[in-house]
Amino acid sequence: MAVQKEKAARITALLKKAYPEGLCSLEARDPFQLLAATRLSAQCTDARVNLVTPALFARFPTVQAMAAAEQAEVEEIIRPCGFFHTKAGDLIGMAQAICRNHGGTVPGSMEELTALPGVGRKTANLILGDVFALPAVVTDTHVIRITNLLGLASGKQPEKVEQQLRDCLDPAESNNFCHRCVLHGRAVCVARRPNCPACVLREECDAGRAS
Secondary structure, eight states: OOOHHHHHHHHHHHHHHSHHHHHHHHOOOSSSHHHHHHHHTTSHHHHHHHHHHHHHHHSOOOOHHHHTTEEEEEEEEHGGGHHHHHOOOOOHHHHHHHHHEEETTTOEEEEEEEESSSSSHHHHHHHHHTTTOOEEEEEEEEHHHHHHTSSOOOOOOOOHHHHHHHHSSSSHHHHHHHHHHHHHHHHOOOTTTTOOOGGGGGGOOOHHHOO
16 A cells, blocks of 8 residues: 555646646636536536536526526526436525525535535535545546556446545545546546657556557
C-alpha cells in the first residue's frame, strides 16, 4: 500500500501542475444549485447542463421555489438534458425533502444527502467536497477509466473504485484529484482516442508507455 500511495502522490502532483485550478465544470451559485446541476449531469455533458441551468435557476432561484414547482414546467426547461421526467421529479423531490427535513439548507453528510431523491454517492461526494470541503472521491466515468489505466484502481463499480482511491489518495487532495481527472479525460486521455504522447501521466501509465 505504501508503494501505491507513493504512486498516487506522484500522479496527484503531475495533475496539479497540468490543471492548477482543479475546479468542477458545473456552474452554480449556491449549494442547492450545484446539487441540482449535478443531478442534471447524469448521462449528459456538463457543457449542456451549463446551457440549461441559467433558465432553470432564473425561474426557480431558491430551494423553496423548486419545492413548489410544477413538474411539467421543470420538465420543459430541462428537456435538453435528457431523462427530463425522472430528473424533474428528483429536483422537486429533493427540494421538498431539504425544506421539510433540513430547514431549506443542503445537508452535509453522506447519509443525509443519499436519502434525498435522485442523489447517489457520486453526487453526494461532489457536494461534500465542493461545498463542505470534506475529503471526497467522485467516481465518474473519467475517474474510473483513468485510475484503472494508471493502476490506482481496478474494476468499474463506482463504490469499489471509490474505496480503492480513498486507500491511496491524500484525503486533502482527493476531491481536486477527481476534478483534475475529469479535465484530463476530456482534454488528453479521451476514451477510444487517448493522446498518449501528450499525456503528463505517461510514465505512470502502462498503456501510455506501451503506446
